[in-house]
Amino acid sequence: MTSEAATISAAQEEKTFAGHPLGLINLFCTEMWERFSYYGMRAILVLYMVTAISDGGLGMTNQEAGGIYGLYTMSVYLSALPGGLIGDRVLGARNAVLIGGIIIALGHFTIAFPSLQTLYIGMGMIVLGTGLLKPNMSTMVGMLYKPGDTRRDAGFSIFYMGVNIGAMLAPLACGYFAQADEFKRWLTTIGMSPHMSWHWGFGAAGVGMVFGLLFYVLQGKLLGDAGLRPTGKKEPQPVVEIAEEAAHEAKDATETTESSKLTKEEINRIGAIAVLFVFNILFWAIYEQGGSSLNIFASKCIDCSIFGWKFPSTWLQTFQAGFIIMFAPLFSMLWIKLGEKQPSAPAKFSIGILLLGLGITLMVPAAMLAKSGLVSPFWLISVFLLECLGELCLSPVGLSTVTKLAPARFVALTMGAWYTSISIGNFVAGKLSGFFDENNLDGMTTLFGSMGGAAIVAALVMLCMVPLVKKLMGSVR
Structure with missing residues (x-):
């Protein structure tokens, strides 16, 4: 544009x-x-x-x-x-x-x-x-x-x-x-x-x-x-x-790139974007289970009733956007209040992925409880809460950081690449949800546990990489 x-x-x-x-x-x-x-x-x-x-x-x-x-x-x-x-x-x-x-x-x-x-x-x-x-x-x-x-x-x-x-x-x-x-x-x-x-x-x-x-x-x-x-x-x-x-x-x-050559600083910044790119794919691959495997779990394994009245399982998905509306202003005020003391962009990424991992890990005990009958919707609501808190740490931060890190002549191209990482994450999410089987509860716990474990490990790896990514980012926070 x-x-x-x-x-x-x-x-x-x-x-x-x-x-x-x-x-x-x-x-x-x-x-x-x-x-x-x-x-x-x-x-x-x-x-x-x-x-x-x-x-x-x-x-x-x-x-x-x-x-x-x-x-x-x-x-x-x-x-x-x-x-x-x-x-x-x-x-x-x-x-x-x-x-x-x-x-x-x-x-x-x-x-x-x-x-x-x-x-x-x-x-x-x-x-x-x-x-x-x-x-x-x-x-x-x-x-x-x-x-x-x-x-x-x-x-x-x-x-x-x-x-x-x-x-x-x-x-x-x-x-x-x-x-x-x-x-x-x-x-x-x-x-x-x-x-x-x-x-x-x-x-x-x-x-x-x-x-x-x-x-x-x-x-x-x-x-x-x-x-x-x-x-x-x-x-x-x-x-x-x-x-x-x-x-x-x-x-x-x-x-243009070949003739003018990217400066060392620009190459470093693109390297920082590349690191965030990979972790962004993982985040959305797990987050988008909300429309697929978690959606099926809600339909088959959640007790969607209040005082005997059965409500549509899809209603639980309203909590995802609802939590964003509720907490987005609070996060904005928090970052402003912290000012220079707020976590760096890669640190926020680590926090966001960790919250995502903790959220999807809650599905492990939920799936185990499903062996003996329908489970409370509060399990899924809690998952959505943690995932949305993670999204607020990662999604807006990622967009803002990429625009600041991208070389001025390649901002549009870099943003296109960033959205491509989200699209890849969505594609992987669909493939992962294909392993979900509501009739195999042991396999279900393995699937959600693997996702949660992968996210938590990724968060720790990202945390260890914070100094490196900050160095690649240079003066950009």
């Missing part, structure tokens, strides 16, 4: 909401509903795939479902790279978000029709749509502020709060339609099969995206001229030309 061109429109600063441009309201709500659609589908996707055909599912094995889940979530992250380029050079961010949102909604509605073919087609559409929407949405947030505007960071914090609100609400709504016994009984009363409930859940995700699109279009005036025109070129280019230009730019970047 070209940040300089993005600042042409300062989006009517004379009119503000809570001290921020009015356009932030539009983007906040649009992103909230887009994330509602994504996390709504995420909450029920694996469960739908592994549910028996006689119960309305696809009857897949955990290994098959995990592989598809991992490939899908990986593709969502990777699609942002070409999507951002298309928004920059062809469509403009404003149109890219609109077209992406429409494709996402159509993808969810396609999955609402029951068949394996519609699942694959719908998932492909969501990947394409998300690739267009996500990077260009963030770009437009930046366009709302002039260069050097001190409100920018706070604006992004507000924007990402919308992400977590959508992620928190999605499992409640989509999970209810997909799993709730009351809703299945209602379907029966109107002459529909209760097994269609899964597809109502997918449809609800699509409706959420439609809500976001309506707000985006009807309140588009709040955005001023932000994102109306492509910033990379004055005239739109065919997609083939864009691909060719991207190849030329990659070649030029390589030639």
Whole structure:
């Protein structure tokens, strides 16, 4: 993305909401509903795939479902790279978000029709749509502020709060339609099969995206001229030309590196990023069990009832985003209060991975208790709590550190590589979840114990590497 061109429109600063441009309201709500659609589908996707055909599912094995889940979530992250380029050079961010949102909604509605073919087609559409929407949405947030505007960071914090609100609400709504016994009984009363409930859940995700699109279009005036025109070129280019230009730019970047040579300091900093890259993959490979193996565990082994009333197991996933909303401001205040005394970036990584490892290790006694019956949901809630605390130590720190360490001429390329590490982690997560078998509780304890042990060992290794990584980082904290 070209940040300089993005600042042409300062989006009517004379009119503000809570001290921020009015356009932030539009983007906040649009992103909230887009994330509602994504996390709504995420909450029920694996469960739908592994549910028996006689119960309305696809009857897949955990290994098959995990592989598809991992490939899908990986593709969502990777699609942002070409999507951002298309928004920059062809469509403009404003149109890219609109077209992406429409494709996402159509993808969810396609999955609402029951068949394996519609699942694959719908998932492909969501990947394409998300690739267009996500990077260009963030770009437009930046366009709302002039260069050097001190409100920018706070604006992004507000924007990402919308992400977590959508992620928190999605499992409640989509999970209810997909799993709730009351809703299945209602379907029966109107002459529909209760097994269609899964597809109502997918449809609800699509409706959420439609809500976001309506707000985006009807309140588009709040955005001023932000994102109306492509910033990379004055005239739109065919997609083939864009691909060719991207190849030329990659070649030029390589030639630039060879001719100008990276300085020793830049090489050291890239080395620090490489270390964090590896540990980032491991973190997300375990964290993303929340949508796969932990999701199945909740469905099969958790006592999802309160005073005799059974609630959908997917509702437990709302705690992940809920804890982020609850603790993110506290972590922000903590780092500010500690100031120069706060842990370094690699030390925070170590803490984050350790918390993740402790969290997933709690699944070992939970799995052992499952041998004698359903277990309390507080086990899984505790896992999510520790994992989210770990995420707050690692995820925002990683993004910030990479932008500071990357050579100025390769910031975009380095950020793309960083998101690639997250996509690889998601893919590995799907593969790992394939080893989960709710009918083999001994194997389950081994799986979760291995994940927890690997994370704890990795945290200790990262801790030992802190001095080295800090040395590679140089003056960057």
